[in-house]
Amino acid sequence: MPDILAEIVARKRLEIDEARRLRPAAELEAQLPGAPAVRDFVAALRAAAGIGLIAEVKKASPSAGVIRADFDPVHIAETYHQHGAACISVLTDEHFFQGHLDFLRAIRQAIPLPVMRKDFLLDRYQILEARAAGADCVLLIAECLDEETLPDLFHYAAELGMHSLIEIYEPANLDRVLALNPPLVGVNNRNLKTFVTDLEHSIRLNERVPPESLFVSESGIRTREDVIRLEQAGVGAILVGETLMRADDMGAKIRELLGRES
Numbered sequence: 001m002p003d004i005l006a007e008i009v010a011r012k013r014l015e016i017d018e019a020r021r022l023r024p025a026a027e028l029e030a031q032l033p034g035a036p037a038v039r040d041f042v043a044a045l046r047a048a049a050g051i052g053l054i055a056e057v058k059k060a061s062p063s064a065g066v067i068r069a070d071f072d073p074v075h076i077a078e079t080y081h082q083h084g085a086a087c088i089s090v091l092t093d094e095h096f097f098q099g100h101l102d103f104l105r106a107i108r109q110a111i112p113l114p115v116m117r118k119d120f121l122l123d124r125y126q127i128l129e130a131r132a133a134g135a136d137c138v139l140l141i142a143e144c145l146d147e148e149t150l151p152d153l154f155h156y157a158a159e160l161g162m163h164s165l166i167e168i169y170e171p172a173n174l175d176r177v178l179a180l181n182p183p184l185v186g187v188n189n190r191n192l193k194t195f196v197t198d199l200e201h202s203i204r205l206n207e208r209v210p211p212e213s214l215f216v217s218e219s220g221i222r223t224r225e226d227v228i229r230l231e232q233a234g235v236g237a238i239l240v241g242e243t244l245m246r247a248d249d250m251g252a253k254i255r256e257l258l259g260r261e262s
Contacts, residue, residue: 004062008096009144012120015095020125028125031132038161039114041087041137042183045214045237048086051227053258054116054165054216055085056241057107060098063195068245073103074110076250081111083251084258087137089239092119101133108134116165120144127157137163139186142173154180165216165239169201174208185209186216186239199226203233227257 045052057080059071068076077088090107091099101117108115116137117130122144130138138157142150150166157164166177167186177185187202197220206215217230218239230238240257247253255261 005143008062008093008120009122011095012093012122016123016125019129025125025128028128028132032128032160035132036108036134038131039112039136041114041116041163041165042214044086044114045184045216048237050258051231051235052086052214052237053084053254054087054089054237054239055080055244055254056089056091056118056239057103058089058091058097058099058241058245060096061242062096064242066098067242074106076245077107077111077113079250080244080254081113083254084260085113085254086237087114087116089116089118089139089241091241092117101129104130104135105133108136121153122149124153124156127153127160127162130157131160131162135162137165137184140164140166142166142168142177143170147176150176151180154182167218168205171205174205178209178213182213184216185213186218188218189221190219199229202230202235206233206235221257224256224259227259 057073057076060066090104091097092101092104093099104117114136117135118139121138121140127138140153154164163183165184165186166182167188168174168177169188187205189197189199189201199220202217209215214236216237216239217235221238221240222243244250244253
C-alpha cells in the first residue's frame, strides 16, 4: 500500500473507533427510518445525455493543499446541478481533504441529484453513517479493502439501498471487483505512488469491464478533448473534482467538458 494511503488508512481506523465511541452504531441505525429516501445513482448516470458527470465537492487534497479558498459546498453543488452534472460526489474526510459529513447532509437537502460519500471507507460503521446522513452511494477503494472486507461493505451498502462505486488503480484488483457484478466500476487515473495521471489507464482497463457495469473514469480529466477521448473509448461516466474546483466559472467549465457551450 502506498505510504500516503497507508497513513490515511491508519488515521481513519482511529477516527472510526472514536466516532463509534461517541455515537454507537445502534444510535445511527435508529436514525435510518428518518433518513432521506435513496435516489438511484446509477440510473442518473445512465440517463445522462452523453457521458455522465459525477461532479465533486472537494476543498483540499494531500498533494494540492487547499484547492478552493472560497468554499461553499451547497453553492458549489447547486452550480453543478444547474449546469448539467448527473450526480454529486462529496469528500467527507476531515484531516486530509478538509471535508465533512455535514457537507453531504446539507447538499443532499438542497439539490435533487444523487449524492455519493467519498471517503476512505473501511468499516460497516462508515456505511451506516453515510446512509443516515442521506448518501445514495458510497465509494469503496479496492486498494484499501481486503478479500473479505470489500464484498462485505459492498453487500452491506446494498442492504441499505445504496449503490457502491468500487474504485481501483491496480489492474490486479479488477477480477475480484468484477466477481461482485457491481453496477459501477471506477478506475483512478492517478498513480497514488507517484501522483502522475494517465487517461490511458482507464482506456486500457475499460476493455476488460463488461457493459453491465457502468465504467467511471476518475482523475486527470481537464479538457473537452479528454472527455471526447474517453467517450470514444466507451467510458460511460467521469468523476471530475479538482478541474471544476479550480475553475473561475465552474458552470462554464462543466458545459465545456460536456460539450454544451450554449
